[in-house]
Amino acid sequence: MAGAAAGVAPAPPPVTAGGGDAQFLRVERLTKRFGEVAAVDDVSISIRKGEIFALLGSSGCGKSTLLRMLAGFETPTSGGIFLEGREISGLRPFERPINMMFQSYALFPHLTVWENVAFGLKRHRQPPDRVAAQVERMLGLVQLKPFAQRKPHQLSGGQQQRVALARSLALEPRLLLLDEPLGALDRKLRAQTQFELNSIIKNVGVTCVLVTHDQEEAMTMADRIAIMSAGSFVQVGAPREIYETPGNRFVADFIGTVNLFDGALVEDEPDHCVIETPVGRFYVGHGITGVKGQRLSVALRPEKIELSTTAPADTGSNCFKGRVVECAYFGATSLYRVLLADGTRLQVSVPNTERHGEVITVGSDVYATCTPDSLVVLVS
Amino acid sequence: MPSAASAVSAPVGSSGGALARLRHINWGRKAVIGIPFAFLVLFFSLPFLVVLKISVSEADGVQFKDLVDFADGTLTLRLKLANYQFLATDPLYLKTYVSSVAYAAGNALICLFIGYPFAYFMTRARPTLRPILVMLVSLPFWTSYLLRIYAWKGLLDDNGVINNVLLWAHVIDAPLKMMYTAFSMMIGMVYTYLPFMILPLYGTLVKADPRLLEAAGDLGTTPWKAFWLITVPLSKAGIIAGTMLVFIPSVGEYVIPELLGGPQTLMIARVLWNEYFQNVDWPMASAVAVIMVVLILLPLVLLNRYQNVEGRAQGDAKRPGGAAA
Numbered sequence: 001m002a003g004a005a006a007g008v009a010p011a012p013p014p015v016t017a018g019g020g021d022a023q024f025l026r027v028e029r030l031t032k033r034f035g036e037v038a039a040v041d042d043v044s045i046s047i048r049k050g051e052i053f054a055l056l057g058s059s060g061c062g063k064s065t066l067l068r069m070l071a072g073f074e075t076p077t078s079g080g081i082f083l084e085g086r087e088i089s090g091l092r093p094f095e096r097p098i099n100m101m102f103q104s105y106a107l108f109p110h111l112t113v114w115e116n117v118a119f120g121l122k123r124h125r126q127p128p129d130r131v132a133a134q135v136e137r138m139l140g141l142v143q144l145k146p147f148a149q150r151k152p153h154q155l156s157g158g159q160q161q162r163v164a165l166a167r168s169l170a171l172e173p174r175l176l177l178l179d180e181p182l183g184a185l186d187r188k189l190r191a192q193t194q195f196e197l198n199s200i201i202k203n204v205g206v207t208c209v210l211v212t213h214d215q216e217e218a219m220t221m222a223d224r225i226a227i228m229s230a231g232s233f234v235q236v237g238a239p240r241e242i243y244e245t246p247g248n249r250f251v252a253d254f255i256g257t258v259n260l261f262d263g264a265l266v267e268d269e270p271d272h273c274v275i276e277t278p279v280g281r282f283y284v285g286h287g288i289t290g291v292k293g294q295r296l297s298v299a300l301r302p303e304k305i306e307l308s309t310t311a312p313a314d315t316g317s318n319c320f321k322g323r324v325v326e327c328a329y330f331g332a333t334s335l336y337r338v339l340l341a342d343g344t345r346l347q348v349s350v351p352n353t354e355r356h357g358e359v360i361t362v363g364s365d366v367y368a369t370c371t372p373d374s375l376v377v378l379v380s
Numbered sequence: 381m382p383s384a385a386s387a388v389s390a391p392v393g394s395s396g397g398a399l400a401r402l403r404h405i406n407w408g409r410k411a412v413i414g415i416p417f418a419f420l421v422l423f424f425s426l427p428f429l430v431v432l433k434i435s436v437s438e439a440d441g442v443q444f445k446d447l448v449d450f451a452d453g454t455l456t457l458r459l460k461l462a463n464y465q466f467l468a469t470d471p472l473y474l475k476t477y478v479s480s481v482a483y484a485a486g487n488a489l490i491c492l493f494i495g496y497p498f499a500y501f502m503t504r505a506r507p508t509l510r511p512i513l514v515m516l517v518s519l520p521f522w523t524s525y526l527l528r529i530y531a532w533k534g535l536l537d538d539n540g541v542i543n544n545v546l547l548w549a550h551v552i553d554a555p556l557k558m559m560y561t562a563f564s565m566m567i568g569m570v571y572t573y574l575p576f577m578i579l580p581l582y583g584t585l586v587k588a589d590p591r592l593l594e595a596a597g598d599l600g601t602t603p604w605k606a607f608w609l610i611t612v613p614l615s616k617a618g619i620i621a622g623t624m625l626v627f628i629p630s631v632g633e634y635v636i637p638e639l640l641g642g643p644q645t646l647m648i649a650r651v652l653w654n655e656y657f658q659n660v661d662w663p664m665a666s667a668v669a670v671i672m673v674v675l676i677l678l679p680l681v682l683l684n685r686y687q688n689v690e691g692r693a694q695g696d697a698k699r700p701g702g703a704a705a
Contacts, residue, residue: 073594093597106595110613119609120599171599 023082024049024207025070025175030079032065039065041231042079047224052201052208054222056215058254062231063211064179070209071100071177083174094123099173104184105164107152113139113163114148120171138166141200158189165197169204176201178210182217194220215255219243227251243301248380252299259300259346260378265290272372274317278342283317285372290379297378302349304374307336307366309358318375320368322346327362336360338368428673435666436460444663463667473651473668480648481675483562484630487569488577488623494570495577495622500611502578503585510586517578529568529639536564536640560642568640569630576629577622584618585611617687624683628676648672 025047032040040062047053055063068074070081072093081089088096099120108116117138121131139145142162152160161181168176181197182190198221201208212218218225219239227234227242227250234254235247246252249260263277268290275282275298282298290296312319325345326337331352338346346368350360360366436459437444449456467473502513520528535541536558543555558564588611596606612619634649641647648668655665 071594071598073597093594094600094602098598100595100598102591102595102598106589106591108592108595108610110616119596119601123600123605167599 021049022046024051024084025209026082026085027066027070028080028082030066030069030081031077032062032069032074033077038062038231040069040076043231043233044079045226045233045236047207047209049207050205051223052198052210052221054218054225055209055211055228056213056218056225057228058213061228063213063228066228067100067177067179067209067211070175071098072096097171097174098177099168099171099175100177100179101164101168101181103179105152105160107160107163107167109152112149112151113144113155116152116163117166117170119167124171134170138170141169141204142166157185158193161185161193161197165200169200169206173206176206176208178208180212180214181210181221182214183212190217197221227254229254245376246299246378249297249299249378252376252378257302257347257349259302259305261298261300261344263296263298265292265294265296268292273377275377279340279344279346280320281317282375283372284375284377286377288377288379294379299376299378300370300374302335302347303333303351305346305348305368305370307338307348307350307360307368309360309364309366311367312369315367318370318372320346322366322368324360324362324364324366327360336366338366340368428670431666431669434662435463435664435670437663439663460663463664464671466664467667467671476646476648476651477671477675479646480631480672483566483569483645483647484627484633487566487573487630488627490566490570491574491577491626492619492623495574495581496619498574499578499581499585499618502582503588514579514582517575517582520575525572526635529572529636532564532568532571532640533559536567559640562641562645565637565641565645568636569633572636573626573630576625580621580625581615581618584615584621588614620683620686624679627679631676632672 023046027043027045027047030040030043031038043062043066045053055066057063065074069076069089072088072091072095076089079089080087083097088098108119111119114135117135118131121134126134135148136145139148142165144159144162144166147155147159147163152163155163161184165181182193185193194217210218210221222239224236224238225242226236229250235242235251237245242251243255246255246258252258252260261275261277261279261282263275263282265273265288266276266281267274268288270287272286273284273288273290275284275296277298284298288296307324311321315321320338320340322338322340324336325339326335328335329352333349333351336348336350338348340346348368433447434444437447438458438460439445445458447457447459449458498517502510502517505513533540537543538555538557538559540559542558543552546552547555592610592614593603593606596610597603601609632649633647634653637645637647637650638653641650649672652665652668652672655661655668659665
């Protein structure tokens with residue numbers, strides 16, 4: 001897919017006055033209320049030109065409402081949306097230079113693939129040869145030229161998804177919205193489609209806001225992710241940033257799996273801090289601004305823990321003795337649950353790098369260790 | 381020995397399979413198709429054949445001569461086609477057929493224009509309200525249709541409710557002539573057949589995916605344009621079904637033209653009635669009936685062909701779309 005897409009070089013859109021690339025799309029204090037409930041609550045964000053920005057959250061967090069306000073299907077209760085410096089929240093959907101790829105695609109079932117892609121172009125009164133050329137280009141982009149005369153129901157799920165993408169890109173929108181772009185595909189197809197979709201969007205260079213409840217989808221596709229909960233952004237950052245340095249317990253728990261330990265601050269230096277928890281003492285490789293005795297949590301990802309049946313040299317901190325109570329073998333990795341002395345269950349993910357090495361089994365006494373850098377202190 | 385055993389067992393096994401297959405023919409399924417089929421053969425095809433036979437028979441007093449005659453070693457088949465010849469040449473019959481079809485088509489068209497917005501706004505109503513609206517549409521079926529036609533007589537008559545109200549309000553000086561005209565007949569037809577248009581239209585419109593209209597809007601279509609480009613084409617099946625359901629019975633409608641129509645509103649069913657019961661010319665009446673059935677069957681065949689095509693398309697749609705939904 002990437003090979004075919006590489007041949008297409010869309011003309012770089014002219015930079016218009018106002019806005020600027022860093023504030024290509026600016027959402028300002030946007031709020032949407034349904035009765036008493038605020039589906040989107042005072043959200044502000046700036047999105048860079050060419051960026052793929054993901055809104056990630058569980059259902060009912062307001063991410064779809066936010067997307068629908070960008071598309072123009074919902075009217076904001078208050079706040080503004082600025083595209084290239086121009087206020088667009090008063091415009092109706094068909095007046096916005098924004099196109100959307102709908103959840104489960106919303107392809108027109110009575111029209112062929114070709115007519116679906118041409119639909120928007122014809123509405124904009126483009127001359128027939130221009131329409132035909134653009135449809136051809138789009139179908140080439142998504143590698144569906146041989147299927148031009150098929151009806152949507154004669155295509156597989158993955159093909160339908162590509163038609164939807166071609167249709168939403170045909171008008172060369174300033175902003176592309178994707179609503180759960182991979183939600184309707186089965187697991188195996190998702191992994192493959194994810195990369196295809198990503199490379200097409202990157203090739204076209206369109207700025208993109210996508211909504212998903214699937215963190216893997218958000219992580220692989222987006223340059224930046226906004227974690228949403230109860231209508232607000234909890235944290236905004238690059239995928240790695242959100243995973244490795246979650247800002248609070250909610251994000252740490254929402255993205256991936258995490259072991260959380262509640263404890264108190266006993267030592268706070270610029271380059272490290274020590275937290276005393278019921279499990280033991282954590283030596284964390286970064287300083288925080290807190291007071292001694294402050295209650296906080298330590299987050300530790302399962303894959304950042306090492307298991308060993310022999311005691312390490314230093315058992316003073318970041319070392320916890322326990323017994324394996326559960327073990328799940330996934331092929332590439334194994335997941336262990338280690339019961340610690342105080343009754344906490346520690347989740348540990350170990351890569352299976354050797355085919356026939358020493359195997360830790362249920363009932364083994366183990367030492368779980370981690371490095372100071374792998375720990376994150378969360379104050380909220 | 382083992383080879384012999386297997387050689388013997390093989391045919392036994394296969395014949396057992398065939399027997400099992402025979403036993404496995406789904407008799408229940410056959411009956412489900414067979415009962416209505418038998419019903420149609422018994423109560424539609426056979427009477428129709430009888431009518432067809434009468435239409436080509438020669439009357440012999442009150443009896444009809446046999447069509448097939450075997451005498452002197454010669455088998456003769458005598459078909460009297462004079463009735464059909466007469467039908468084709470007499471302008472009155474031709475005019476009546478044409479006007480029947482025209483009235484029926486007009487009825488279907490008016491029902492479509494009233495019924496479509498009606499059905500459309502039903503689908504736009506709150507989901508809790510929709511079953512009540514459907515019930516209201518079918519409410520007229522709860523009283524006899526003859527009674528309801530008589531009620532229209534009371535409304536449209538020269539000294540009926542409408543004329544009296546208009547006279548009382550000094551809108552008119554003399555009663556309007558509404559009864560026994562094409563107008564009164566069309567009112568009765570539209571009124572009677574409107575639910576048959578609304579219900580299938582509602583059935584297809586309610587299934588329409590609102591996201592398709594959003595997608596059309598997103599691609600630069602105004603709501604009005606989107607209605608014509610998306611909603612109307614996707615309700616094609618409902619439009620055809622509703623139009624057929626109204627058109628077909630309207631062609632042969634007897635009661636409404638008889639009660640509300642006037643002498644100038646020519647409808648074929650009234651001619652049929654006259655041939656049978658006033659002229660007592662059964663072969664002629666039968667010929668009129670046969671042509672009428674053919675006239676009605678033609679659009680039905682077309683509808684059936686269209687539905688087959690649609691059905692196949694939808695059958696295809698279920699496969700890949702199932703997981704996505």
